[in-house]
Structure formats: structure tokens, C-alpha cells
Amino acid sequence: MGDPDLLEVLAEEGEKVNKHIDYSFQMSEQSLSSRETSFLINEETMFQKNQQSKDSIFFRDGIRQIDFVLSYVDDVKKDAELKAERRKEFETNLRKTGLELEIEDKRDSEDGRTYFVKIHAPWEVLVTYAEVLGIKMPIKESDIPRPKHTPISYVLGPVRLPLSVKYPHPEYFTAQFSRHRQELFLIEDQATFFPSSSRNRIVYYILSRCPFGIEDGKKRFGIERLLNSNTYSSAYPLHDGQYWKPSEPPNPTNERYTLHQNWARFSYFYKEQPLDLIKNYYGEKIGIYFVFLGFYTEMLFFAAVVGLACFIYGLLSMEHNTSSTEICDPEIGGQMIMCPLCDQVCDYWRLNSTCLASKFSHLFDNESTVFFAIFMGIWVTLFLEFWKQRQARLEYEWDLVDFEEEQQQLQLRPEFEAMCKHRKLNAVTKEMEPYMPLYTRIPWYFLSGATVTLWMSLVVTSMVAVIVYRLSVFATFASFMESDASLKQVKSFLTPQITTSLTGSCLNFIVILILNFFYEKISAWITKMEIPRTYQEYESSLTLKMFLFQFVNFYSSCFYVAFFKGKFVGYPGKYTYLFNEWRSEECDPGGCLIELTTQLTIIMTGKQIFGNIKEAIYPLALNWWRRRKARTNSEKLYSRWEQDHDLESFGPLGLFYEYLETVTQFGFVTLFVASFPLAPLLALINNIVEIRVDAWKLTTQYRRTVASKAHSIGVWQDILYGMAVLSVATNAFIVAFTSDIIPRLVYYYAYSTNATQPMTGYVNNSLSVFLIADFPNHTAPSEKRDFITCSMLCF
Incomplete structure (x- = not known):
């Protein structure tokens, strides 16, 4: 779909849809602003809206499923007219592709500020773009049996999910969809043939390529540009329903509820994933x-x-580590006076002061x-x-x-x-x-x-x-x-x-x-x-x-x-x-x-x-x-x-x-x-x-x-x-x-003289002797001590 004359391509596809869909209402409102259009729609169907369930995922007629939602807020800034014009052009072009739109006026929203543009993809649009996108659809139910349980599977029974959750749908043999060979596919009901995930993928594909005008000599298109310019505030597909309760008819099966019950609960941390x-x-x-x-x-x-x-x-x-034992022993580590760890302000210290650290290191x-x-x-x-x-x-x-x-x-x-x-x-x-x-x-x-x-x-x-x-x-x-x-x-x-x-x-x-x-x-x-x-x-x-x-x-x-x-x-x-x-x-x-x-x-x-x-x-x-x-x-x-509009966006x-x-x-x-x-x-x-x-x-x-x-x-x-x-x-x-394992092995095999406790003397062997009289004045501790022999770790 990289054709530069994208609008003409979309219009051509829209003409095919016109054979099956009446556009009289949509075409008559092209000359109206979005605000006027939404006002007329709400006036005509207010009695139906009042009877509509808050969990409904359909248009007001209760038949056409909502595949995508756009929202926007009135903008009082200087570019308000430009944004309104972009929205009008964009929505007009969406209708030309065959998509059906239904607009909710801001007066019916909870905050009193937000317009909602509901989008439905009819059958002709779905089959056209399913072929364009190469979506694979079922042609025959698979006769290959699922893997049988092995003896170990019964041991893992507590972590298994019910088969109805693990395998929510039958397996099918599939092929890339062709609108000219529809008779080959298992189409029992056109309303449910394409799953909601495929429907929102198709609609987003159209949204991302639909033009909204020409500015500075360049064709502008795509919902992402409109979102970045705040022409629309959000664009999203709907969840199936509430996550805490199953859907009621005529809404389809609430897979969101099933996922929450069997996957998104912390009490199921030991369970496999669906x-x-x-x-x-x-x-x-x-x-x-x-x-x-x-x-x-x-x-x-x-x-x-x-x-x-x-x-x-x-x-x-x-507790049985010979090196730690020697370091902690007052007669061994306590008698080893170590060189200062910094110049002037640090004093000498005894090796057994690191007793706990040596044990922890082990x-x-x-x-x-x-x-x-x-x-x-x-x-x-x-x-x-x-x-x-x-x-x-x-x-x-x-x-x-x-x-x-x-x-x-x-x-x-x-x-x-x-x-x-x-x-x-x-x-x-x-x-x-x-x-x-x-x-x-x-x-x-x-x-x-x-x-x-x-x-x-x-x-x-x-x-x-x-x-x-x-x-x-x-x-x-x-x-x-x-x-x-x-x-x-x-x-x-x-x-x-x-x-x-x-x-x-x-x-x-x-x-x-x-x-x-x-x-x-x-x-x-x-x-x-x-x-x-x-x-x-x-x-x-x-x-x-x-x-x-x-x-x-x-x-x-x-x-x-x-x-x-x-x-x-x-x-x-x-x-x-x-x-x-x-x-x-x-x-x-x-x-x-x-x-x-x-x-x-x-x-x-x-x-x-x-x-x-x-x-x-x-x-x-x-x-x-x-x-x-x-x-x-x-x-x-x-x-x-x-409800979904008030949720956070996962983002691309x-x-x-x-x-x-x-x-x-x-x-x-x-x-x-x-x-x-x-x-x-x-x-x-x-x-x-x-x-x-x-x-x-x-x-x-x-x-x-x-x-x-x-x-x-x-x-x-x-x-x-x-x-x-x-x-x-x-x-x-x-x-x-x-x-320290290599120096220990070297001492064990090359220098150890004690057959019963081979690592005895390792600590002393790893240190070297230095006379503090050889310290330069700027490195020795500020308070001079008598001449002593100082041991130091040999690196």
C-alpha cells in the first residue's frame, strides 16, 4: 500500500463498498462541521442511547460492532479551525474507504468536553483489506489430535489450566484470505468470522494511511500525525468488556474477563499462561x-x-574455612598489622578486624x-x-x-x-x-x-x-x-x-x-x-x-x-x-x-x-x-x-x-x-x-x-x-x-606443607612485608609510630 495516489486507491475501494452500503447520510453531512454532525446524530437517536447498556460495544443500532474509537476535545487555541478542518477531511476520507462512523457529542460524555468518533468496518472493507494484509483465515477444522497427556502431565496437574481456557478455539487449517474465493473459507457468520484482533488491525491499517489534506505542498496522512498535533487526543480499539464480570448478550464472549480470571491474578502465579x-x-x-x-x-x-x-x-x-579462621584468630590475624588504606589520615590496622567480611566473602x-x-x-x-x-x-x-x-x-x-x-x-x-x-x-x-x-x-x-x-x-x-x-x-x-x-x-x-x-x-x-x-x-x-x-x-x-x-x-x-x-x-x-x-x-x-x-x-x-x-x-x-478512554495507553x-x-x-x-x-x-x-x-x-x-x-x-x-x-x-x-580460587589452588598444589590441613598458612603466604620507615612523608600516617614491620596484601 505504498501508492502515492493513496486517496484514489482508497476511493476505488470505497466504490466497491458503496454497492452494499447506503452513504446518503454520511455524504449529506460532509458539508457540516464535526460539532454540527454529532449534534444531529444525538438528537435523532437520543431515546436509543438512553436505553443503551454502558458495556455495549456496538453502535446505537445494537448491530454494528465498534472496531475503533477516536476522541478529541474542543480546542480554543488559534489553530482550532485548522484542526477541525483536518478532522473533517480525515473523517470524509475514512468514509470513502467504506468505514462507518458514528459520533458522540461532548454533551453526552462524562467530562462534558470530549467527542468520540466510533468506527465500524463493514464486511466489504474487512474482506478487501484482509486480502491486502494477507491475513490467514480458516478453511477447514484440523483433524490432527492435540498432544496427549504424558505421565508427568498428571504430576503437573495443579499448574495446568482448563482446556477451554488453554485452547479457547478449535484448530484450523488456514490460507491467506481471498475475497474472490470466499466460498473456500469457513464463514458461518460474517459478524464473527473476523476476530476482534484482526478487525482492529485492519482499521488501524486504514487509519495510518488515510490522508487528511495537503499542507506546504506535501500530502499529509496517518492517524499518528493527527495524534502528534493533538488534532485527535487518542485512538484505540475497545476491550471486550469489564475485566471483573462476563459480558451479557448481545455482546460477544468477554475474553478480557477470561484473561483476568486465569492469567492476570497474582494468586495464579504458579499456573501456566493461556x-x-x-x-x-x-x-x-x-x-x-x-x-x-x-x-x-x-x-x-x-x-x-x-x-x-x-x-x-x-x-x-x-565456619570451617581455613582462611577465615586464620584471619579471625587473634594469634594469627590479630598479630598482622596492615598498612594504611589511605594517606596521612588512615592509621595502621589489624587483619582480624576484617574477620566478618572474610567470612561473608567465602x-x-x-x-x-x-x-x-x-x-x-x-x-x-x-x-x-x-x-x-x-x-x-x-x-x-x-x-x-x-x-x-x-x-x-x-x-x-x-x-x-x-x-x-x-x-x-x-x-x-x-x-x-x-x-x-x-x-x-x-x-x-x-x-x-x-x-x-x-x-x-x-x-x-x-x-x-x-x-x-x-x-x-x-x-x-x-x-x-x-x-x-x-x-x-x-x-x-x-x-x-x-x-x-x-x-x-x-x-x-x-x-x-x-x-x-x-x-x-x-x-x-x-x-x-x-x-x-x-x-x-x-x-x-x-x-x-x-x-x-x-x-x-x-x-x-x-x-x-x-x-x-x-x-x-x-x-x-x-x-x-x-x-x-x-x-x-x-x-x-x-x-x-x-x-x-x-x-x-x-x-x-x-x-x-x-x-x-x-x-x-x-x-x-x-x-x-x-x-x-x-x-x-x-x-x-x-x-x-x-471507560477505555480513561485508561493508560500502552504505546507503540x-x-x-x-x-x-x-x-x-x-x-x-x-x-x-x-x-x-x-x-x-x-x-x-x-x-x-x-x-x-x-x-x-x-x-x-x-x-x-x-x-x-x-x-x-x-x-x-x-x-x-x-x-x-x-x-x-x-x-x-x-x-x-x-x-581468590586460583591463588588458593596454586598454594594448595605448590606451596602447602601440611598434609592434614593443606590451606594452613595461606593467609601469611599471600602477604608481603614492608618497613614503615620506607614510607614517604606524604603517605605515612600523620601520627608517627615506632618502627614496626607492616604486612600488606600482595596484589
Whole structure:
């Protein structure tokens, strides 16, 4: 449908519809304004409206189903006449395509301000565009039996849904619809042949390509442009009915109620998802997201069990760890005097002051660390391979095998068609298509690349700022805790390093959220300016920008702690300094792994809690406030379209952010999991809640989304593969350079002399001796002590 003479094409299709539909009323009102038209309609049918149910999804005649709703508010600004003219032209052209419109006057709305334009697609329009879009419809009921229950299925009985919910409709053999071969399809009732998801998809396709005038010599078209200019305030399909009660005749079966009862309730967290019903109601694109999220959650269960077992092993072996025992022993660790951790204000300290921290470090840095890192490398490979298999089976079950060709040929973005001044012959189809030369896009590509680079640089700068914060306040914490006698009781746990690490991680998390908020807005704007050709290109471009930024934003601090912190400290008498002022950060005496665990826990847990609260509370609060403002005339009929109008809009990028959140979590689970075996368990708990939160908000708090098709998770799959490969390398490096397991193995096999307790003496072997007399004056503590021998960790 990329024809530049779109209006003529739509008019031609409208002429076919004219044979079956009487346009006398619609054509007579073309000379009237929208306000005058709505007034006449309401005057003629007021008695019918008063008898209409507030849950009705039909026109006033009770026969024609409402497939889409547009709303607008009187605008008193200087461009009010221009907007009214655009609406009049747009609605006239919609009628020319064969769509039927019914307008509700603002005087009948709850707030007394909003007009509602209800749209119905008659049979001729549906069959015409079903063929254009290549929608597949049933030709014969399938005689292939569904999979039978296996013995294990009876064990999983409590998690199963009733068959009437799991399989709401029979299976059919399908074919692309042809209006000239209608006799081949199973058309029992024209009113119900096309499901509501297909109907709203067809109407939105028309809305997105319908012109509303010519401005500045360019043809303007598409509902999105009208929404952006506030000509219309919203455009949405209707939900089937209330989510808390089933529909009453003559309304069709309320699938929204069924979804709420069997999917969107938190008490059903252990139940499987009604995937076919989700697909039928919201479309394949949203359906495949929940398939992926459910499959990912199932696979996390195995990783969570193994990770929990490794954590329990560390917990049980903590008291018997030879290294911790030596550090805590007053005769061993208590006799080891360590070098100051900062210049001048920090004093010497004894190694046994880190007793509790060394025990806590053993929870995550023990013999099971290597095993779990290897296991997760195998797990991530199996996860991606099994998902490929699940996705292939899903393509067959949902009849999406040849969808990619349709996507490439039909789904041009209206914005691309509007901006194209050139046309080019397609070498394959031999048809003229919109074409945009590369030279017109190059400036925007440069701007896009520069913007992404700038914001990633801001992330790195903010990370350096947090490092400077930790360095600058470390000495303050150290001197304060040393001088305050009341804090000496807890100093064994609240060491200056742990204190600055905790506060620095929290500060870093806050900076991450702030930068992420602003970057989301900028990246969406930049992507639009690139004028992608198809929706697939648009989403791929936005995904790349957002993921690159999110990767640097969320993981840069973890990479720093894992691979850089404590590696360039120097040694007493010749320390390295940041900006020639602050001494480089050292790791905790227990190692940097425990700091990596702390950083990972705060960012991962904080992001998940913040995300779930935002997803649940934000739409709930907005909807409450919107309904509170709207319901000023309680005596008016609070109709189905008004109820949905007061809900929050999911938006075209709503699903994009859901994928981004899941993939970011996948990175936390895989990239640094060797340092935190409980990460899969936290992700599992979060995803169990996430599935129900997403289901609840889609079913109860958001308007119904326009159904759209997808045969896979798209570019996210390539991103997952890239992260899987990177995770194998990062976990190997964590075990090799960040964990203490390699030095222990070297001591065990090369230096140990005690056959009964091979690790005896490891702590002393890992330290080196330094004479404090060799300290330069600017690094030694300000209060000089007598000559003593100082032990220091050897990095």
C-alpha cells in the first residue's frame, strides 16, 4: 500500500463498498462541521442511547460492532479551525474507504468536553483489506489430535489450566484470505468470522494511511500525525468488556474477563499462561513476548536451584574455612598489622578486624564458584538452543512460518512514505516504490552516532565521578570511625571500604536511573529523524541505540569492580594516584569479589523493584486521577468507549521496554553470575511477579493494544547470543582474576606443607612485608609510630 495516489486507491475501494452500503447520510453531512454532525446524530437517536447498556460495544443500532474509537476535545487555541478542518477531511476520507462512523457529542460524555468518533468496518472493507494484509483465515477444522497427556502431565496437574481456557478455539487449517474465493473459507457468520484482533488491525491499517489534506505542498496522512498535533487526543480499539464480570448478550464472549480470571491474578502465579488466548486477544507480537518470558522463567528455575545449592554450600562451609579462621584468630590475624588504606589520615590496622567480611566473602568465593561458572556457561547455551526450538514450534502452531515476507512487503511506515519524494522500481516486484537516497540520511546517521557516543561517555564520566566520591569520602569515614569510640564495636563489619562501597553503589544506581530517563527520550527522537523504511527497521535501530546505552549504563560499574579495581594500586612507597590527588582504590581485604557481589545485588535488585513498582503504581495512579477528573457528570452514561478512554495507553514502544528490561536482567544473570550465585533465584522470583504484573496492567490498566504480528523476538535474539558469548568470557575472567580460587589452588598444589590441613598458612603466604620507615612523608600516617614491620596484601 505504498501508492502515492493513496486517496484514489482508497476511493476505488470505497466504490466497491458503496454497492452494499447506503452513504446518503454520511455524504449529506460532509458539508457540516464535526460539532454540527454529532449534534444531529444525538438528537435523532437520543431515546436509543438512553436505553443503551454502558458495556455495549456496538453502535446505537445494537448491530454494528465498534472496531475503533477516536476522541478529541474542543480546542480554543488559534489553530482550532485548522484542526477541525483536518478532522473533517480525515473523517470524509475514512468514509470513502467504506468505514462507518458514528459520533458522540461532548454533551453526552462524562467530562462534558470530549467527542468520540466510533468506527465500524463493514464486511466489504474487512474482506478487501484482509486480502491486502494477507491475513490467514480458516478453511477447514484440523483433524490432527492435540498432544496427549504424558505421565508427568498428571504430576503437573495443579499448574495446568482448563482446556477451554488453554485452547479457547478449535484448530484450523488456514490460507491467506481471498475475497474472490470466499466460498473456500469457513464463514458461518460474517459478524464473527473476523476476530476482534484482526478487525482492529485492519482499521488501524486504514487509519495510518488515510490522508487528511495537503499542507506546504506535501500530502499529509496517518492517524499518528493527527495524534502528534493533538488534532485527535487518542485512538484505540475497545476491550471486550469489564475485566471483573462476563459480558451479557448481545455482546460477544468477554475474553478480557477470561484473561483476568486465569492469567492476570497474582494468586495464579504458579499456573501456566493461556498463550493461545493472549495471542487471539492482543495479537502475535505481544503473545510471543509472554511465550519468551515464560520460557525464560522456566529455564531460570534450574539455574536458581543450582545457584542456591552453591550458596548453601558456602554457608555450611563458612565456619570451617581455613582462611577465615586464620584471619579471625587473634594469634594469627590479630598479630598482622596492615598498612594504611589511605594517606596521612588512615592509621595502621589489624587483619582480624576484617574477620566478618572474610567470612561473608567465602559465601560467594569458594570451591563451588568454578563449578557454577561452568554450569552457567552450559545453561546459557542450552537456553538459547531450546528457545530456538520453542520458537520454531510456535511459528508452526500460530501459522507464522511465512510471515517474514509479508512483513517486508507490506509494513512500510507511513512517515517514510510521507517524507519520500523519490520513487524507485523494485527489481523483484517490478513495481514503483517509495525511495529515499542515502545522502539525505547520512547527516542523521552521524548525529545519531554522535549522540549515542556522547551519552555513553556521560555514563563513563558518571562512573569516574562515583569513584572520585568513594576516594574522597573514604578517608573521612576512616578518620571518623577511628576517632569515634562508639563505632569501634561495629568497625569489624562497617569498615570504611564496605561503607563507601555501599553508598557508592546506591549513588551509582540513582545516576543510572537519571541518565536512563533522559536517554530514552533522546534516542526515540533521533530514531524518528533517521526515517526508517519499515517498522522492523525502526525497532531494530532504536533497539541498538537503547541496548548499547543500557549495556554501558548498567554494567560499566560492574566491569570496573571485576576487572580494574585493585589491579593498579601500586605498593607502599609507590602508590598510583587518580588525577595526582587520590590514591587508587584498593579491594577489600576479602577480595574484590565481595564488592562485585554488593554492586551487582544493589543494581539488579534495585532495578527490578523500581521497575515493578513503576509498572504497577504509575498506571494505577494515572488512571485513578483521570477517572476522578472525567467523572464530573455522574448522571451521564459512562459508556464502554469512555471507560477505555480513561485508561493508560500502552504505546507503540511499550513492548520494546518490556524486552529491554528482560534482556538487561539476562545480562545480570549471565555476565557476572560467578560472583553472585543467587542472581538466578532473584531473577526467577522477579519474573514470576513480572508475568502477573504485566498481565494485570495490560488487562486492567491499559487500553487494548492494536493487534500486530511477529514471528520471533527479532533483534533481541541476536543480542542474547552476543551476551551469551560475552558471559562465558567474563565469568572465566572473574574466576581467573577477581576470585581468590586460583591463588588458593596454586598454594594448595605448590606451596602447602601440611598434609592434614593443606590451606594452613595461606593467609601469611599471600602477604608481603614492608618497613614503615620506607614510607614517604606524604603517605605515612600523620601520627608517627615506632618502627614496626607492616604486612600488606600482595596484589
